[in-house]
Amino acid sequence: MTNTTTPSSTDSFAPDTGVLRTMRKLHLPQKLRNRELALLLFACVINSVAIVLVQLGATGAVDLDLVYLGAGLSALVIGLHVCLRYVAPKADPLLLPTATVLNGLGIAMIYRIDLAKGLVGWSAASTRQITWSAVAIIAAIVVILVIRNYRVLFRYTYVFGALAFVLLLLPLVPGIGREVSGARVWISLGGLGSFQPGEIAKIALAVFFAGYLVRTRDSLSMVGKKFLGIRFPRLRDLGPILVVWALSMLIIVFQHDMGTALLYFGLFTVMLYIATGRLSWILIGFALFGGGAFFAAQTLTYVQGRFQNWLDAFSPQVYDASGGSYQLVQGIFGLAQGGLIGTGLGQGRPQLTPLSQSDYIIASLGEELGLAGLFAILGLYLLFVSRGIRIGFAGQDDFGKLFAIGLAFTVALQVFIMVGGVTRVIPLTGLTTPFLAAGGSSLVANWIIVALLLRVSDSIKTGPASEVSA
């Protein structure tokens, strides 16, 4: 992090410490970036080793073509690092390496599943994933270069709100909207494949929520009656949360996408909690979503199916039913097969699970890397999210704080929903595992999140915080 300079309380000793301090300040960003470069090179080594191990395990021979493609990605990531040296020298040094390793592990696993299915060239998900990774990293570079000061986003709060709304509605427009396995969350890009606008919408929503809450938090946090020791808001202040709740319920009903609805609603609730510091918002959020989900489980057949697969996964009827728990149970069998240290990259059979390269990538990785590997991956996510929250915590203005925490929280919530779904902790819903799962829109969105977090972290002043909150 950036605040490792000496405390400002030294500056009244003598003028020469001031000179030293300036020198250290000039020196510090350099140190941060060098640390980042070292970790980044390490990350690239891990990614190449993963691909080579997949080839050794699955085919017994090394084919260097894909390693070269991976090297191309490494070059792009290092390009991003070089950009940071110039335009954001004080940015957090740990986010980029973490995201790189996660992305690389995802590519290796998708490649492994392509090998098992005998897919090559453009029909292979791994080729597309590598292309999308390149697009995503370039998008991150563009964001870092274009947005020099994230506070300009605050000015366009409502523009981003409208943008998010339009993006969410796009898949429902006849002609460009596409329905894939029941969920209508895709738009088709002609011959270029399809895109999930909801992924970009979540960033726009984070901007909108942060900007909106900074403007209105005074009234949302202040007034209200105390009940059981917790201050509950007035009825009319419930407006915003009810609007977002209605929006997520509409997503469940019309787009058949429970995960996205939960993501948006959870994002808003958490940002509301952080902006106001009132626990009652969390309780209200839980009650609203729990009520909505219960109602949906009673009336909507696809939600009903999800709940049944979750509660009764191992019963033969549910297992054999079309759209039943076959996939979920295969994933769990895969995880069990992996055991503590896994079958080894390229030596398991993750391809038996349908969608093992996207929704079930965690189960695939768990099978081949075992519990030890899965925990390393979860550890990486934990570090990533904790850096994001740390950036928010140390942020200089309320908008930056809320924005950074919101972005970090979307990643955390997505990991929870996906890992929880695959391991049968919660009903499975279709989201993407950030950075790992096959899917272009998700990769682009998550790399933009990395870029935005880096941008916010660069603006944090060095030295101790000059004030504390009361």
Next chain:
Amino acid sequence: MSELTLLILRIGFLLLLWFFVFAIVYALRSDLFGASNRKNTAAPAASPAPAPSAAPRAPAVPPRSAAPPPVLPTPARKHEKATIHNVSRLVITAGPKEGLEVSLGRDPLTIGRSPDSGLVIRDDYTSTHHAKLLLWNEEWMIQDLDSTNGTFLGGKRISSPTQITLGTPIKVGATSFELRR
């Protein structure tokens, strides 16, 4: 490729992965432990408890100057107007930053939660841009900047820029302060 080699490679890769996780945690440690070290070294340097946390921006005295516990100045004559000549500082008398002093020059001083304020006060009851101290004809005035919870001068909520008298408590959110010589 023999089974044994593959096994060694498999375990080796897991070790590599965990090594990376620990490399990141190692890089983090300066952030985690550096911060607490800094607190420890900073604490004895600056004396009254709330002072180190509260070093306001531009027109601030360094925190240590508040070191001798707030000496009560000669009692101000009641209802004496606060002017540029008889006011040198703003003293926080109640609230989380109690004891903090800010020296006043000729420049206006903004008060609020926003980090660009001259005096940053962060609590649930303070607005982003809450109030402003400014000079009119060499006399100090307090102006409320449409704050949610109001600015109180001597217990009365002000609606327009109001003349300040020496030693009269001004309340912003949960913080009270007054102007002193």
